[in-house]
Amino acid sequence: MTKVELGQIAKRPELSVNLEGLSDGELLELAVPSENPTESRRVLVIWLFLKESPKVGLEEFDRSLTAMAEQELERRARKG
Numbered sequence: 001m002t003k004v005e006l007g008q009i010a011k012r013p014e015l016s017v018n019l020e021g022l023s024d025g026e027l028l029e030l031a032v033p034s035e036n037p038t039e040s041r042r043v044l045v046i047w048l049f050l051k052e053s054p055k056v057g058l059e060e061f062d063r064s065l066t067a068m069a070e071q072e073l074e075r076r077a078r079k080g
Contacts, residue, residue: 015064017052019072030069037062 019027022044029041037045045062054061 014057015054015061015068017054017068019068021058022069022072024073026077027069027073030065031073033066035061059077 006080019030022030029038030044036048045058045065048065049058049061052061056064
């Protein structure tokens with residue numbers, strides 16, 4: 001999936017997730033997509049999925065978190 005496609009997924013209103021409460025390390029874990037996700041990423045994704053109860057499936061939610069985590073890290077970097 002390209003960065004543009006990930007960005008489009010993240011802008012969908014049903015995929016809005018507040019990631020401000022996550023640490024930089026947790027965001028980095030989510031921002032790096034992987035064919036073999038780490039156990040900590042899986043736990044984060046499932047925890048956020050259960051917490052947010054999105055109107056999409058778990059796989060789509062997982063994919064969208066990559067773009068949302070990147071956006072949150074960029075926001076924090078700009079904020080300084």
